[in-house]
Amino acid sequence: MEARRRAREATRRANVARAAREKANIENAANYMVAKARLVEIDAWETQRLAAVTDQVRDAANKRRAGTRAEAGAAVKLLQESGETLTTIAELTGDGIGEVRAMLRHAPKVEERSARNDHMH
Numbered sequence: 001m002e003a004r005r006r007a008r009e010a011t012r013r014a015n016v017a018r019a020a021r022e023k024a025n026i027e028n029a030a031n032y033m034v035a036k037a038r039l040v041e042i043d044a045w046e047t048q049r050l051a052a053v054t055d056q057v058r059d060a061a062n063k064r065r066a067g068t069r070a071e072a073g074a075a076v077k078l079l080q081e082s083g084e085t086l087t088t089i090a091e092l093t094g095d096g097i098g099e100v101r102a103m104l105r106h107a108p109k110v111e112e113r114s115a116r117n118d119h120m121h
Contacts, residue, residue: 073107
């Protein structure tokens with residue numbers, strides 16, 4: 001009788017311990033799955049942020065390039081106005097005529113330059 005009682009008690013304790021372990025395992029598995037889902041969200045967030053920053057940097061670089069090309073073009077235009085040809089400007093700058101001509105296309109138009117000067121006065 002006593003042996004049966006002890007056996008039942010041992011089985012009950014084993015069942016309680018197993019149930020507690022299973023409950024902990026389910027909780028830990030759930031925590032794992034939630035963390036893995038957050039990793040996917042973080043990856044998506046990173047991709048979106050990098051794309052946004054890349055767009056901002058590209059926009060800023062394009063504006064800087066446009067302004068700098070306009071400066072280069074204005075310099076070519078001034079060289080031309082002082083009597084230099086595209087050939088001599090190319091020799092003077094070390095660039096090819098095609099590159100000098102390309103920069104010249106970015107020179108501010110006369111209207112833009114005088115409009116800018118009018119705003120300053």
